[in-house]
Amino acid sequence: MKTENNLYRESGNVVVRKWLCTLVAVLIGALFLFPLYWLFITSLKSDREIMAKTLTYFPKDIVFDAWKEQIKDPMFVNSLKNSAIIAVTAMCISLSLGIPAAYAMGRFQLPGQKLILLVFLVTQMMPSSLLLTPLYLTFAKVKLLNTYVAPAMAVASGSIPFIVITLRPYFMNLPKSLDEAARIDGCNAFTSFLYIMVPTIKTGIITVLAISFLHGWNDLTYSMTFNTNSDMRPLTANIYKFMDKYGMRWNCIMAYGLVLVVPVVTAFVFLQKYIVGGMTAGAIKE
């Protein structure tokens, strides 16, 4: 039998061990977030500090020169606009095709259901380089090169399987009676889908909305290939152009990178719980 004193000491040990774990975790966290910290503080350094021989781990004077310069750069503003338009277009295409498909796969016994699921799963494995040449030649024929639609369409072909795989379980888990109640209330398949089903699985919808936006926002390959005109390119595809322009002025280049990170961090801060759950379900990364 343990004495009270022993018990006390043991729990004390456990507490120490727990805090040691926390300490290790904080160190791991610091290591993994260091690149983001570096991105941020480098963008706040002055040109002189960037060019100096010794590296500084915290800017001597925090200046917003690099940020101001970017905001005034018409090419930057234009690329930012292109990024936003491509991401939103891709998101709209993905959601309007993907959500109904997920609904059908989750709620109906479809003929060839397994085959259809297979089609969506196979597309996960496609390297984008496999699609580039055929799509480039097709888009060239129908005069879609150097438009927002071309990269958005290609990005959506990656997001749709993600949406189907992520949302299907949500639809499957809705009670059967929900359909029936909707039918009795005079809904047809379409209205019950739109007004009853979709609002009920709001969390799932938020996940796929954010992720399909980010797919478009993060895209490099398709935009770079289909939009040869740099005026039509998003931030990602114009990186080389900016690196040429700013050379070793890493403060400007990092300010540029920071803008690309903003939607990711925003989505992360506000939607972490949903997105992490959703990503695990779909296990997809573009």
Add this chain to the structure above:
Amino acid sequence: MKRRLKDRNSEGILFVLPALIYMIFMIGYPLIYNIILSFKNLDVKTFKGNTAIFVGLDNYKAILADEVFRKAFGNTVQYTVFCLLIQFTIGFIFALFFSKKFPLAGPIRGLLLVAYMMPMSVTALLGRNMFGVTEGVINDILLNLGMIQKPIEWLISSKTAIWSVIIANSWVGIPFNMLLLTTGLSNIPQDVYESASIDGANGIQKFFYMTLPLLKSSMLSVLMLGLIYTFKVFDLVYIMTSGGPVNSTEMLATYSYKLSFGQYKFSMGSASSVILFLCLFVVGIGYLRLTMNEEAN
């Protein structure tokens, strides 16, 4: 009743059909087009003159004899193997570590995922900066800690460039593996462990005789999924090194891209991406089997 069921199923088809047609047009058709293209001789000349003809296996023969392609193939394998080793091992350790109950375990694990969600192009941009020889922070830290005597020529030397890319990718891959393995771990019922403790099993025994076998299917799917994503690497390499120096980081995807859109040898590029696809397909079949089995249950 039966009739009504049938009706509703045909309604279901209407919901899935648009997406299906879209996927067939955007993925199925290009896939077939690409395979056909790889047997033709389409380049910038034959494209303009519209004179491309079938040349049989010529492109494949040429590409397999191509030094750069062989180099790219070797690089891709090296990159994939080491990325998987690093990200799986460390990701697994992190998943186990963060599944312990201690203060801040959840929030810190969540924060690690930011790395995974970053646009690859920014990761590459950061890589270019941080792996710099004199101005890079990684060399600076290593020098200050006395771990190296002189700066490492990370991206400049053809020996170390691929390792820089592997390290940069691990920054993304470790959280990704951790996330998927965490989900696998949380699906193991806790009472299994409790009854093992009562039977006198220690931590190591529990890990080898319970955690590992119970995690087998999630470990397999993480590895296969990781392999698929790593093998088709493009963004990171394209921006961080652009395949250089002297093709030392050239990958199958970046080389296909260069063939098609740098040199406008469309058919050669197609042949190269078909080979890339076949490699993925072999792994993919395993992954599909696993996923379809899970979906069926």
